[in-house]
Amino acid sequence: MHHFPDASAVVRALSPDEPVIINRPHAAARAARFFVEKFPGTSLYAVKANPSPELFKVLWDAGITHYDVASIAEVRLVRATLPEAVLCFMHPVKSKSAIAEAYLVHGVRTFSLDSHDELAKIVTATAQADGSAAEDLRLCVRLRVSSEYSELSLASKFGIDLADAAPLLQATRQVADWLGVCFHVGSQAMTPFAFVQALERVRAAIVVAAVTVDIIDVGGGFPSIYPGMEPPPLEDYFGAIHRAAESLPVSYSSELWCEPGRALCAEYNSLVVRVEKTRDDELYINDGAYGALYDAAHVGWRFPVRCLSEGRSEQLKPCSFYGPTCDDADYMEGPFLLPVDMQAGDYIEIGMLGAYGAAMKTAFNGFGQAAAIETGDEPMASQYMGNRRDPRTSDNVVSLR
């Protein structure tokens, strides 16, 4: 790993032909410490947001002991990197062999589910040699909740409807040492009310099922900062979740969990790309939809950008990007604000790509190589530096009725 003060120094030293992913371990560590110190419970890192082993080590050293994994490959990867980590297999649809390997080989005890079929699968796959059921399972029933306050929905694929939840909660209670209820409000939830509303649904589910609950897991969805998407401070989310969870009818010793992906790693990476050609406001760059810019292409996500080449105008114009592959889908509309006189050969730093960015790179069409480099400067935006303007307005301060 090479160390540089910032992305401009990387460009001056290397004039890289390929895109470069910049790592900022100090930013990820700061995010982790924030969750460890301020979330009123246990924070699980949702590995899919960025499955980099170097990042796992940074988070572990900063106090993140629990990891939300979604595939057997993620189980193996985290276990190989962090032998002592607590792994929670939170994908509600798993293969029997993945469950068995996770339980028997890697010590996984926590699993999520949203159907009776999955419950039966977990019980069979973890049965003891004599056929009796495992006695140490921690099972979280995933409830379907609304994604209306989030930028990316996770509402239609997973989660059991409130109306059907009681029989599943009762059946799961029969075989679980710990019973949990989990949900996901969708990624980049722009208001704490998303969690308050979901916890109201959890309350209804528990009351109807009349079961003792040991874990409330509020999932991921904690936002980061992007152009045009400045959420309220994370303290507001934690406060609203704390108040709503405190009043739930759960066992006295119950635990509160969350599963941040984006919020823990968004600030960890940025990307340095080169402009290969310009056509008016369209810049042809050497990374794109099949690289770290998947969300920029497929869901129109805007990322902060800056020009790293010297001597360009201070005056900015809205630009769009074409990626390197040979299809029209490799297009990122933006707008990305860059100097009016951008030229071929210029370098651009694209910020806040640690979550669902650096992790998404593929080798499609022969592109996808990227060197990893570390810098000591700050990310383009931060939830954790205490220097943000306060975006609170009356409509996003949550009042509990």
Ligand SMILES: *Cc1c(COP(=O)(O)O)cnc(C)c1O
């Ligand atoms: C993707 C995912 C997360 C992380 O979501 P973020 O929006 O990145 O915080 C957490 N839990 C589960 C089950 C997920 O699928």
